[in-house]
Amino acid sequence: MLVHETAHRQQALAMAPEKYQAISGPERSLWALTIREEIADCLADRVTGRVTQENVRAFVIENERAFWERFTHEMLTASNKPFGASCR
Numbered sequence: 253m254l255v256h257e258t259a260h261r262q263q264a265l266a267m268a269p270e271k272y273q274a275i276s277g278p279e280r281s282l283w284a285l286t287i288r289e290e291i292a293d294c295l296a297d298r299v300t301g302r303v304t305q306e307n308v309r310a311f312v313i314e315n316e317r318a319f320w321e322r323f324t325h326e327m328l329t330a331s332n333k334p335f336g337a338s339c340r
C-alpha cells in the first residue's frame with residue numbers, strides 16, 4: 253500500500269496540480285482512472301511482488317467485457333478534455 257500511494261504522490265508532483273486533478277478528480281475518465289491506478293499497482297508489484305488489491309484484478313477480469321464497452325464508448329465520445337469524458 254505504501255508503494256502504491258507513494259506512486260500517486262509522485263504522479264501528483266510530476267504533473268501540475270490541475271493536470272493531476274484531470275486524472276483524479278470527479279471529471280476523470282475511466283481510461284484516466286485505469287492508467288493512474290495501474291501505474292501505481294505496477295510499481296507496487298515491482299517493488300513488493302504484490303499488487304495492492306488483488307480482489308480488484310478478479311473483479312476486472314470478471315467484468316472485462318463491460319469495461320471494454322465503456323472504454324470504447326468513452327474513447328469514441330470523448331470531448332476535447334485531455335483525458336476524455338466523465339467517469340460517471
Ligand SMILES: [Zn+2]
Nearest residue numbers: 256260289292
Ligand atoms: Zn491508487
